[in-house]
Amino acid sequence: MSPRIGLDLPAILQAAVEIADARGLEEVTLASLAQKLDVRSPSLYNHVNGLSGLRSKLAVHGLEQLLHVMTQAVVGRSGDDAVRELGKAYVAFARAHPGLYDATLRAPDPEDAEVRRLAGETVDLVVRALQAYELKDEAALHAVRGLRSLLHGFSSLEQRGGFGMPLDLDVSFRLLLDTFLAGLHEMKRRAKAESKRD
Amino acid sequence: MSPRIGLDLPAILQAAVEIADARGLEEVTLASLAQKLDVRSPSLYNHVNGLSGLRSKLAVHGLEQLLHVMTQAVVGRSGDDAVRELGKAYVAFARAHPGLYDATLRAPDPEDAEVRRLAGETVDLVVRALQAYELKDEAALHAVRGLRSLLHGFSSLEQRGGFGMPLDLDVSFRLLLDTFLAGLHEMKRRAKAESKRD
DNA sequence: TATAATAACTAATACCATTAGTTTTTGCAA
DNA sequence: TTGCAAAAACTAATGGTATTAGTTATTATA
Numbered sequence: 284m285s286p287r288i289g290l291d292l293p294a295i296l297q298a299a300v301e302i303a304d305a306r307g308l309e310e311v312t313l314a315s316l317a318q319k320l321d322v323r324s325p326s327l328y329n330h331v332n333g334l335s336g337l338r339s340k341l342a343v344h345g346l347e348q349l350l351h352v353m354t355q356a357v358v359g360r361s362g363d364d365a366v367r368e369l370g371k372a373y374v375a376f377a378r379a380h381p382g383l384y385d386a387t388l389r390a391p392d393p394e395d396a397e398v399r400r401l402a403g404e405t406v407d408l409v410v411r412a413l414q415a416y417e418l419k420d421e422a423a424l425h426a427v428r429g430l431r432s433l434l435h436g437f438s439s440l441e442q443r444g445g446f447g448m449p450l451d452l453d454v455s456f457r458l459l460l461d462t463f464l465a466g467l468h469e470m471k472r473r474a475k476a477e478s479k480r481d
Numbered sequence: 482m483s484p485r486i487g488l489d490l491p492a493i494l495q496a497a498v499e500i501a502d503a504r505g506l507e508e509v510t511l512a513s514l515a516q517k518l519d520v521r522s523p524s525l526y527n528h529v530n531g532l533s534g535l536r537s538k539l540a541v542h543g544l545e546q547l548l549h550v551m552t553q554a555v556v557g558r559s560g561d562d563a564v565r566e567l568g569k570a571y572v573a574f575a576r577a578h579p580g581l582y583d584a585t586l587r588a589p590d591p592e593d594a595e596v597r598r599l600a601g602e603t604v605d606l607v608v609r610a611l612q613a614y615e616l617k618d619e620a621a622l623h624a625v626r627g628l629r630s631l632l633h634g635f636s637s638l639e640q641r642g643g644f645g646m647p648l649d650l651d652v653s654f655r656l657l658l659d660t661f662l663a664g665l666h667e668m669k670r671r672a673k674a675e676s677k678r679d
Numbered sequence: 680t681a682t683a684a685t686a687a688c689t690a691a692t693a694c695c696a697t698t699a700g701t702t703t704t705t706g707c708a709a
Numbered sequence: 710t711t712g713c714a715a716a717a718a719c720t721a722a723t724g725g726t727a728t729t730a731g732t733t734a735t736t737a738t739a
Contacts, residue, residue: 448622523687524686
């Protein structure tokens, strides 16, 4: 009376996400996962290619959700409004799913096709959100990197307790985004002046 | 002919840093470290409180070095120049010591007294570097958080290969810093206009 | 010179991932 | 309906990890 307990990939991922978010990504082991699912750990190999396979699936799963909330955040918006909502959605996701967010950045293989596809789609989304700033091709990509750096940096430090000071985190974040946007406008202004002078 | 091989804390830390930078922080195990030092792993317990003790020491060691290079970068400078050099030093350190940099952010106990002391000193240093922007008390601390977010985010993503696009990383970084600084100036201008209007 | 502290060691335990081989259930084809 | 193959669980075994207990040799000091 043992086989066919009803294990499948979605159930495994959900359990893994719960452990990751509640106890940290390092606590997601085949042993802890098997215990939560009331199964022996070798059984998991029928659904997932070991621990590294599980981590890959987790990374993809997280990237999909992150892309989804970011997409929802920007639809129907443009300019500063779009970027602000995008940023808020990013940070909110990292706060709601600290372990899963962590997983998106520790894919065992960053060259994984699925991971690259999702990364590409995310870049495209952010490029569109930045259209209002009239950055020309390469500049837009640099800006995407910058925005992502700032969003990830803030989220990562917030999670690791890297901000020791007793200061409102939401205010810090809003000011950071405001500063970046003001900088973007200023860069746009300078570029205009530059092209007019030529 | 076994005791007194000549093991001490500095030698242990150096070996740990070498492994971390060359193979990644996860590869720093008591086993790998013992092998590199030509010793049995239980011997390490005479110098370090297990793996978590080693990680704490590594974190402190990394923070000390990071603070040092940042201090060297800002002496005798002010304003944009100081911030730019500070940023370059931060990223250069993360590039030169990826594993050690990683260790600074994964201290087993962020409440550790030594860690907090170094974090505080670092904040003070950056606050001084930002003096030129005339941010009033709280605003200065928010700006420190912002700058740190952006520096850490860029470094972290760069290390994890999170930037898929074939685009010059140094250019991205320079533009990010320029945008942030332009934003800082703009915020200062707005604050001035605000206070004049009252 | 004797003794106590120190720093190495060996041995043993517990937990983890992984593989091999086994058993039971399910689904499908005859 | 029956039989068989694939799938999904299992047990057992291996090797790697941290850690603790207890031992031995060296060093420093009284």
